[in-house]
Amino acid sequence: MRRRGGALKNIVVCCLVLFFTVFVVVPIIVVFIGSFHQWNPLKGEFKFLGLENWKKVFGSELFWTSMGNTVLFAAVATFFRVMLGLALSNALYSRLIKYKSVYRVLYYLPTITPLVAVTFVWKFIFDPQIGLLNKMLGTDINWLFDSRYAMVAILILTIWKDFGYAVIIFLGGLYSLPRECYEAAEVDGACAWQRFRWITFPLLKPTVLFIVITSLISYFQTYIPVMVLTEGGPGTSTYLSSYLIFDEAFSKYNFGYASALSFVLFLFIAVMTALSWKISGNVQTD
Amino acid sequence: MQNAGKMHREKPAALVLNLVLIFFSILTILPFVWMVCSSFKTNAEISSLTQTFFPQSLNFDNYIQVLERFEFLKYFMNSLIYALVITAITIYTSAISGFVLAKYQFRGRRLLFAFILLTMMVPGVVTIIPRYTMMQTLGWLDTYKALVLPSMFTAFGIFLMRQACMSIPDEMLDAARIDGAGEARVFHGIVFPQLHNSVVSIAIFQFLWAWDDYLWPYLVIRTEDKQLLSVALNLFSGRYSTDYAGLFAATAIAIVPVIVFYLIFQKRFIEGVSASAVKG
Numbered sequence: 001m002r003r004r005g006g007a008l009k010n011i012v013v014c015c016l017v018l019f020f021t022v023f024v025v026v027p028i029i030v031v032f033i034g035s036f037h038q039w040n041p042l043k044g045e046f047k048f049l050g051l052e053n054w055k056k057v058f059g060s061e062l063f064w065t066s067m068g069n070t071v072l073f074a075a076v077a078t079f080f081r082v083m084l085g086l087a088l089s090n091a092l093y094s095r096l097i098k099y100k101s102v103y104r105v106l107y108y109l110p111t112i113t114p115l116v117a118v119t120f121v122w123k124f125i126f127d128p129q130i131g132l133l134n135k136m137l138g139t140d141i142n143w144l145f146d147s148r149y150a151m152v153a154i155l156i157l158t159i160w161k162d163f164g165y166a167v168i169i170f171l172g173g174l175y176s177l178p179r180e181c182y183e184a185a186e187v188d189g190a191c192a193w194q195r196f197r198w199i200t201f202p203l204l205k206p207t208v209l210f211i212v213i214t215s216l217i218s219y220f221q222t223y224i225p226v227m228v229l230t231e232g233g234p235g236t237s238t239y240l241s242s243y244l245i246f247d248e249a250f251s252k253y254n255f256g257y258a259s260a261l262s263f264v265l266f267l268f269i270a271v272m273t274a275l276s277w278k279i280s281g282n283v284q285t286d
Numbered sequence: 287m288q289n290a291g292k293m294h295r296e297k298p299a300a301l302v303l304n305l306v307l308i309f310f311s312i313l314t315i316l317p318f319v320w321m322v323c324s325s326f327k328t329n330a331e332i333s334s335l336t337q338t339f340f341p342q343s344l345n346f347d348n349y350i351q352v353l354e355r356f357e358f359l360k361y362f363m364n365s366l367i368y369a370l371v372i373t374a375i376t377i378y379t380s381a382i383s384g385f386v387l388a389k390y391q392f393r394g395r396r397l398l399f400a401f402i403l404l405t406m407m408v409p410g411v412v413t414i415i416p417r418y419t420m421m422q423t424l425g426w427l428d429t430y431k432a433l434v435l436p437s438m439f440t441a442f443g444i445f446l447m448r449q450a451c452m453s454i455p456d457e458m459l460d461a462a463r464i465d466g467a468g469e470a471r472v473f474h475g476i477v478f479p480q481l482h483n484s485v486v487s488i489a490i491f492q493f494l495w496a497w498d499d500y501l502w503p504y505l506v507i508r509t510e511d512k513q514l515l516s517v518a519l520n521l522f523s524g525r526y527s528t529d530y531a532g533l534f535a536a537t538a539i540a541i542v543p544v545i546v547f548y549l550i551f552q553k554r555f556i557e558g559v560s561a562s563a564v565k566g
Contacts, residue, residue: 008469012386015379016398019439024405027416034415041419084310091307096300105552106311109318112548112555114498116516117540120523120533121321130332130530132320164314168559221409224500228520242411249415250505262412273407 028266031259039256053260063261066239067268073155073240074219080159081215082208085166090196092167093174104171107164115161119228122157126229144230147237154225154238166211173207174200206280213276220269241265318545325349325534332530348535352522355532358539360511361518368430368503368514369496372437376492377485379439384447385477389459399448406441410501418505428508437496443488450484451477487558490551497544515540 035054038047057063088107092100110118125132126143134140143153181199190198201208223242226232232239232247239247245265249258324332325348326341352358387399417436426432454477462472503514513521522536548555 006469008382008473009386009390009392012382013392013398016383016402016439016444020402020405022420023417023436024408024413027413027420028408030416030419031412041422088307088310091303094300094303096296096303097307103307103311104556105549106314108556108559109545109548110314112494113318113541113544114494114516116498116500117519117537118317120519120537121317121541124324124530124534125317125320130337132316160313160317165559168556172559217407221411223411242409245411246414246501255415255419259415262409262415265409266412269409270407 031263031266034256035260035263037256037259039259040253041255042253049256053257056257057260057264062236062239062244063264065236066241066244069151069237069239070220070241073151073158073222074216076155077158077162077219078212078215080155081162081166082211084159084163085170085211086201086204086208088163088167089170089174090200092171104168107167109164110161111165113161115224116228118161119157119225122153122160122225123229126153145234147234150230150234150238154229157225157229158219158222162215166215169211170204170207173204177203209276209280213273213280216276217269217273220265220272318541321534321538321541325531325538327531327534329529329531332534348531349539352532352535352539356518356522356536358515358518358522358536361513361515362539364512365497365515368433368499369493372434372496373489373492375434375438376440376443377488380443380447380488381451381478381481381485382473383439383444384449385451385473387444388448388451389454389456389477402441402444414501414505417502421506427506428512430512432506433503436502440492443492446484446488447481450481454480486554490555490558494544 034046036049036051038045038049038052091097092103097103123144124130128134128140128142131143133143141149143149177200181203182195185195185199221242222240223246226238226240226243227246230238232243241261242265245258245262248254248261320339323340326344326346327337328345328347331337331342387395421427421432424432426435459472459476462476467475498516499514500516504517504520507513507517510521519533519536519540523533526532
């Protein structure tokens with residue numbers, strides 16, 4: 001019983017502690033300290049500013065716009081991902097459907113393809129001259145350069161890319177549900193909607209919550225579609241928080257201000273995560 | 287009689303369900319089909335008002351040009367090597383970390399594991415500024431060291447491997463110890479070979495994530511020759527923004543191999559998704 005390990009254990013534990021300290025803990029501390037400084041890495045500048053950056057963050061219109069955009073984006077994308085996921089997974093679960101695995105493979109395809117490359121394809125799809133979308137819809141919309149539609153375009157791309165993941169996860173959830181419930185319901189003459197409303201949905205609730213929480217967390221951090229498609233524009237209509245941080249840090253090299261921004265985002269996501277854990281904890285103990 | 291009635295109701299229902307499912311299948315693959323079709327068109331054909339969905343003729347000029355003019359093959363190889371190296375490293379570090387966290391008693395073990403899981407919640411953009419400064423201070427900008435080092439351990443992989451190691455019985459390890467095997471032998475000789483399912487899951491997802499890496503290489507790598515494929519796409523589109531045909535071919539080069547890889551291993555992918563659910 002030499003379960004205490006010895007050299008191997010010590011080396012691994014040291015490496016783990018060192019790695020996560022250097023690449024996660026120290027950065028968070030540095031970002032916090034940096035947020036009180038005028039910090040420009042190009043000029044080698046690091047000067048104490050007090051609360052200046054923080055005041056600038058909360059007084060900045062762009063910050064509030066970006067937070068509003070981010071919350072809207074995350075809420076809408078999550079909503080459609082969950083709805084499409086539920087609808088299509090239930091359709092696929094039906095015994096009337098053949099070739100289930102073919103559909104599964106197809107729906108999951110967008111999720112596994114590389115985001116940057118796929119975003120370029122969508123850039124063309126949205127293009128008013130050569131694009132596919134206007135042709136199919138019979139519309140004449142300048143998707144990426146009209147402030148009413150740019151966010152819609154980013155949402156379309158995101159939902160298209162991510163719904164398949166929800167379908168697969170929900171389908172996995174459905175297969176793990178007890179068959180007897182459905183047989184009993186069928187004997188009682190419950191229709192499809194009643195079965196979904198009173199059996200499937202309550203049993204799937206933990207899975208739904210899982211998707212909602214992980215989706216919200218990842219959508220609060222979305223920036224790649226914005227970088228490739230709109231760069232925040234037109235105007236400020238597609239500025240998302242993560243893109244704003246990137247823009248302040250690596251276009252303007254305003255590291256101090258960007259640090260304050262990213263610390264706010266960090267706290268926001270931490271609070272959201274803690275809240276949703278609490279809610280999901282309550283649901284599971286119901 | 288009752289059965290016949292049921293059949294009667296089921297036929298239209300099956301039709302509607304199938305139509306919905308087929309509709310969404312078309313939506314998912316249409317962008318890829320369009321991309322591949324367009325990559326065979328000429329620029330004149332693409333911008334023409336009478337553009338057809340399928341190309342007039344199958345010519346590979348766009349691909350040849352993209353590879354000659356922009357050396358996409360080099361970026362492709364850079365990405366491939368980078369993704370393979372990251373994948374190999376994380377498989378090993380995840381396995382050995384998962385093993386230690388699952389099979390040894392030591393003070394702070396649960397705390398360490400909870401701490402590792404918590405790091406998954408930290409947004410990437412938050413740590414990127416200090417990480418960049420760190421690499422700058424060390425003088426590591428524009429090296430692959432800066433690219434690989436921050437990705438050497440992944441919380442997701444450690445989580446998966448810890449689960450897998452927990453299911454290996456202690457008696458098996460003790461038997462090897464009685465035979466005189468050291469702890470390193472126990473891990474490499476007995477534990478690691480049993481982790482193949484988790485190795486495959488981690489390999490698939492880690493490879494795709496590395497293939498998809500964008501912001502970090504974009505910031506850290508300065509020399510164009512060392513750049514990765516996803517960043518190169520952006521460079522290409524910035525430089526030849528009107529060469530639609532070229533960019534279609536370029537995106538196809540980045541996407542189609544991934545799709546082929548996916549179709550070959552699709553069963554493994556779908557099985558692995560529930561495992562990847564941890565990362566979200």
